[in-house]
Amino acid sequence: MSFEATKREWSELYTFFRLLSNGFIYSGTPQVKINEDERLQIAMIQREEHDGTRKYIIEGEEVHVLGEAVDKTFPRNRFGSVADAILAGIKSSSDDQVLSPEGVEEFLDEVSIFDLESRTQDRTDFYVAFYHPEAPLVGFNVRSRMSAMNPLLDGGRAANLKFEQTGIKFANPMVNKVNAMDTPNEVADRMMMIERLGGILKYTDVADKVFRCNLHMIDLHFPRVLAEMVRIMHLDGITKISELTERIKEINPLKIKDELITKHGFYEFKMKQFLLTLALGMRPAKIYTGEDSAVSGILLVDGSGEVLCYQKSSKKVFEDFLYLNTRLEKGSTEKDKYGFMEKENGVNYFKLNLKIGLTKR
Numbered sequence: 591m592s593f594e595a596t597k598r599e600w601s602e603l604y605t606f607f608r609l610l611s612n613g614f615i616y617s618g619t620p621q622v623k624i625n626e627d628e629r630l631q632i633a634m635i636q637r638e639e640h641d642g643t644r645k646y647i648i649e650g651e652e653v654h655v656l657g658e659a660v661d662k663t664f665p666r667n668r669f670g671s672v673a674d675a676i677l678a679g680i681k682s683s684s685d686d687q688v689l690s691p692e693g694v695e696e697f698l699d700e701v702s703i704f705d706l707e708s709r710t711q712d713r714t715d716f717y718v719a720f721y722h723p724e725a726p727l728v729g730f731n732v733r734s735r736m737s738a739m740n741p742l743l744d745g746g747r748a749a750n751l752k753f754e755q756t757g758i759k760f761a762n763p764m765v766n767k768v769n770a771m772d773t774p775n776e777v778a779d780r781m782m783m784i785e786r787l788g789g790i791l792k793y794t795d796v797a798d799k800v801f802r803c804n805l806h807m808i809d810l811h812f813p814r815v816l817a818e819m820v821r822i823m824h825l826d827g828i829t830k831i832s833e834l835t836e837r838i839k840e841i842n843p844l845k846i847k848d849e850l851i852t853k854h855g856f857y858e859f860k861m862k863q864f865l866l867t868l869a870l871g872m873r874p875a876k877i878y879t880g881e882d883s884a885v886s887g888i889l890l891v892d893g894s895g896e897v898l899c900y901q902k903s904s905k906k907v908f909e910d911f912l913y914l915n916t917r918l919e920k921g922s923t924e925k926d927k928y929g930f931m932e933k934e935n936g937v938n939y940f941k942l943n944l945k946i947g948l949t950k951r
Contacts, residue, residue, distance in 0.1 A: 592690045594690070596687060596737065598740075600680050601736055604676040604677055605715075605732045605734070605891055605897050606635065606716060608670070608673040609889075609897065610635060610669040611670030614630060616628060616629055617900070618899060620907060620910035620915075625907075632648060633723045634646065634647045634648065637716040637717075638716075642657060643657065648666065649663075652664065671693075675694055678691065681736070686737070712883070714731065716729075729885050729887075730886065733948055735890070735948075742865065742916060742948065743944060744945055747797065748874035750928050752939050753793050753817070753939065754792050755784060755789050755937075755938035755940055757789045760784075768780050768784060768787075768930070769930040776923065777923065781940070791821075793818070800877055804872055807867075808860060808864050814844065815838060816944055817942065822838075824920075829918050830916075831912075831916045835858055839857050862909040865916055865946070866905070866908060866909050868946065870882065870886070870902060871884070887902060888901075917949050918944075918946060919945045920943075928941040
């Protein structure tokens with residue numbers, strides 16, 4: 591009997607099977623192309639299954655599956671055939687829910703895989719050992735351009751940035767009028783209405799004290815840079831991080847010297863540092879100390895099904911990839927509680943939400 595799963599779930603399984611079938615993976619370039627000079631040999635993949643940790647060891651043309659309750663060997667080309675079928679299923683479906691392709695469910699039963707997405711506590715999807723099964727394990731997240739992608743930063747209310755409303759004092763009826771605006775671009779329209787009425791929105795703080803401290807680990811003034819970026823995104827419609835950073839260089843919200851901006855690349859440097867920190871595990875509501883997490887890289891599935899590897903051991907490439915292929919996104923105003931005026935201790939504030947995801951192309 592066939593079953594349905596999301597494209598994201600199928601993409602993780604596709605990536606897992608494709609790596610076992612190929613026995614190698616190419617590093618990606620910042621422009622999301624294959625770097626043919628960096629082909630990494632895969633010796634073993636470790637994945638969390640329903641019955642505990644399992645190792646999938648590549649032995650010549652076979653995969654040796656080893657776990658608590660399993661010790662079997664399968665031809666590698668069978669993983670390849672199933673990966674091909676999954677890829678065809680994802681590509682042929684216009685819906686996010688995809689019916690299991692023919693033959694896939696039988697193979698999953700044979701290899702005793704019941705969770706399409708690995709269930710881990712450390713935010714990795716699986717670990718890879720390169721070149722030798724006993725080599726140090728590298729923890730990866732899978733991201734697929736063929737499906738909806740989890741954001742790099744999706745902190746909900748913890749990722750809100752506060753702007754104090756100054757200029758003139760708004761009476762409660764006027765505040766209610768601003769908040770009642772209901773348009774497709776309600777956040778930007780409310781901000782512009784506040785300005786038309788003589789109000790000024792001035793960045794003041796990060797709403798969550800843990801996230802504030804996490805951002806201060808990048809730079810004590812970094813929240814102000816992010817606040818300006820989010821404001822530009824809403825008012826000007828620019829979403830790509832690289833383009834927003836160029837605007838920030840022109841605006842120079844930190845009022846630093848031109849030499850630091852142009853010769854040292856201050857704003858680019860700080861943004862790349864932040865993006866890499868997010869990719870490797872920083873979260874808004876969890877204290878960040880600068881220590882490495884279990885996540886060491888991203889396996890990106892492009893629109894054609896090619897899987898590319900980005901990891902912290904190639905730091906510059908990873909940073910440049912993130913810088914060129916991330917964007918600001920808009921979360922739900924209702925769920926994340928931003929985009930309207932609210933009063934705290936007699937002062938009106940307006941919050942904007944910081945959400946960052948990978949671009950689809």
